Amino acid sequence: MAEVATIYRLYGAAGDKYSLKNKIGRFCTQDSDPGTNNPCKIPPTGQVYDSYWVTDCLGITGDYTQVRDIYIHGDGNFASDWGLDAASGGGLFVGVKDAGDHGLPIDVALHGSNQYAQAGGTPGTKGYAIDDAVSGHPYYNGETEKIRDFDECDAGSPLLIDSGPYAAGGFYSKAWVMALRTVPTSTYGSKTPKSVIVTYNIF
Amino acid sequence: MTAQPIFRRFWLKVLPDGSALPQFDVTGKDHGCGEYEGPVAQILFYPVSPKLAGLIQSHGDKAEPSRLKPLVFDIPPGEYVTFHRVGVLRIDNIKVCGFCGAEFDFDERECPRCLARLEWHCTKCDSLKEPLIDTILVNSQKRFKKIKIVPALQKWAWKIAENLPGRWSFYDIQARCPDCEIAGDPRGLRLVRCVGDSGIERLFTHYILQFGEERHIILDYKVLRS
Numbered sequence: 499m500a501e502v503a504t505i506y507r508l509y510g511a512a513g514d515k516y517s518l519k520n521k522i523g524r525f526c527t528q529d530s531d532p533g534t535n536n537p538c539k540i541p542p543t544g545q546v547y548d549s550y551w552v553t554d555c556l557g558i559t560g561d562y563t564q565v566r567d568i569y570i571h572g573d574g575n576f577a578s579d580w581g582l583d584a585a586s587g588g589g590l591f592v593g594v595k596d597a598g599d600h601g602l603p604i605d606v607a608l609h610g611s612n613q614y615a616q617a618g619g620t621p622g623t624k625g626y627a628i629d630d631a632v633s634g635h636p637y638y639n640g641e642t643e644k645i646r647d648f649d650e651c652d653a654g655s656p657l658l659i660d661s662g663p664y665a666a667g668g669f670y671s672k673a674w675v676m677a678l679r680t681v682p683t684s685t686y687g688s689k690t691p692k693s694v695i696v697t698y699n700i701f
Numbered sequence: 702m703t704a705q706p707i708f709r710r711f712w713l714k715v716l717p718d719g720s721a722l723p724q725f726d727v728t729g730k731d732h733g734c735g736e737y738e739g740p741v742a743q744i745l746f747y748p749v750s751p752k753l754a755g756l757i758q759s760h761g762d763k764a765e766p767s768r769l770k771p772l773v774f775d776i777p778p779g780e781y782v783t784f785h786r787v788g789v790l791r792i793d794n795i796k797v798c799g800f801c802g803a804e805f806d807f808d809e810r811e812c813p814r815c816l817a818r819l820e821w822h823c824t825k826c827d828s829l830k831e832p833l834i835d836t837i838l839v840n841s842q843k844r845f846k847k848i849k850i851v852p853a854l855q856k857w858a859w860k861i862a863e864n865l866p867g868r869w870s871f872y873d874i875q876a877r878c879p880d881c882e883i884a885g886d887p888r889g890l891r892l893v894r895c896v897g898d899s900g901i902e903r904l905f906t907h908y909i910l911q912f913g914e915e916r917h918i919i920l921d922y923k924v925l926r927s
């Protein structure tokens with residue numbers, strides 16, 4: 499059988515993987531099932547709020563010879579379609595490395611190490627920013643760039659998450675870590691659905 | 702529904718000795734692009750027939766018969782060839798009917814099969830009502846005001862608010878009973894959620910074939926252009 503592909507979200511202290519199949523991968527201010535509890539907040543004047551960061555990965559099972567070159571991209575319009583006010587610093591951001599794959603190793607056997615870090619913050623209000631020097635994501639907050647506006651990662655310049663390669667037998671890819679940043683001029687209310695698109699080469 | 706490639710066309714590698722290696726063998730079993738990476742003289746693409754679709758499906762794969770155009774690529778002798786499939790996976794939001802279980806487009810307001818939709822209940826009248834909806838806006842001084850937006854544009858309320866003078870933002874909506882309003886006893890309505898939001902994984906695939914100076918992208922689906 500050809501491959502079966504699934505996107506997983508990791509959360510909890512151990513970073514257990516939960517399929518996003520039949521779910522909506524919302525951004526929120528809690529580290530748990532991405533439902534409608536604890537939605538993102540608009541900060542008071544002079545402040546910036548981040549959602550809890552989310553850690554997602556690709557899982558593939560089935561028959562293939564090799565899978566490699568796993569990228570993610572969006573349509574380049576998250577900030578404008580969600581009223582995040584990019585000009586004032588709002589937007590959807592993804593953790594990036596200064597060199598190599600931007601994905602987060604989450605499996606010692608597959609990736610050489612497990613760098614998963616549980617999202618934290620003040621539930622119901624805001625999460626720690628990925629790029630925060632003290633409480634941020636330890637795999638990214640020491641880099642030069644640290645985070646990138648995901649609107650820069652469109653189909654023309656997708657973000658390399660995991661170059662692989664993975665041999666037959668099934669695998670979880672390295673993960674991408676994202677957070678939603680709101681500023682006082684971001685707009686309230688539920689947002690229109692949008693997709694993060696994952697591509698991979700299969701042989 | 703699992704995210705698997707849906708095969709609508711299949712490839713066939715013709716080797717320099719004239720023998721052929723098809724993607725699907727006589728039982729319908731899939732053989733990946735990478736199983737054989739030796740020299741080839743041609744790579745051909747043919748649409749999946751109804752019979753082949755059935756064989757492919759018997760192995761747990763997904764296939765649909767199609768009338769996609771056959772394609773022929775002649776590979777010059779000794780040319781280095783790279784050929785692989787690309788998977789494009791996305792989760793799209795959909796609506797799910799709480800009554801009949803139908804899945805339908807996220808932008809639709811009611812179930813196309815049983816016509817279920819979000820309903821509003823008035824506890825005083827004890828019946829479902831077509832609500833009067835006010836959209837509540839807030840500005841940076843935490844002042845609030847109500848405006849009326851037609852139901853079809855409600856999902857863009859935040860965008861409409863942004864375009865009003867005074868730096869207004871969408872805050873919430875208020876749904877009230879029209880009959881109680883006429884009777885001079887305005888009352889809010891309770892939302893009865895008959896359809897829910899969900900996500901569906903969709904996997905699209907195409908092939909990349911490169912040799913010499915040529916790079917071909919072969920879609921495994923038909924793009925509809927309006």
